[in-house]
Amino acid sequence: MTCAAKLRKIPYEIFLRRLQGEQFSTTEATECFFAVTKLFQSRDPVLRRMVYLAIKDLSKISEDVIIVTSSLTKDMTGKEDMYRGPAIRALCTITDNTMMQVKSVSCARLRFDDKPSSYSSFNRLRFP
Secondary structure, X not given: OOHHHHHOHHHHHHHHHHHXXXXXXXXXXXXXXXXXXXXXXOOOHHHHHHHHHHHHHHOXXXXXXXXXXXXXXXXXXXXXXXXXXXXXXXXHXXXXXXXXXXXXXXXXXXXXXXXXXXXXXXHOOOXX
């Protein structure tokens, strides 16, 4: 089993427990959230997608989730097309209207992106 395959078990276990109805305290969710964000360093596409899903799920009950916006913005504006759409969707989930300026500046070029996943993700952004 590869290292990436072993690491995929971390977000998978979080999802499984949440789907089974286990409630995480704010402290537990925050610790899991920051542990999962360390997996951003991986270039494994499956693991990376699981990281985006875990970020979206845990951001609802974690504290200080805004700290991950720089990693998401980097993926959103980077050269890897497969990360752009999921990064935009995760960013939409964790930000609110107070982050509108950051979102609008970072996303301005995505409106005219020729990649369907980027354009459809851009349309999900919440603008006031």
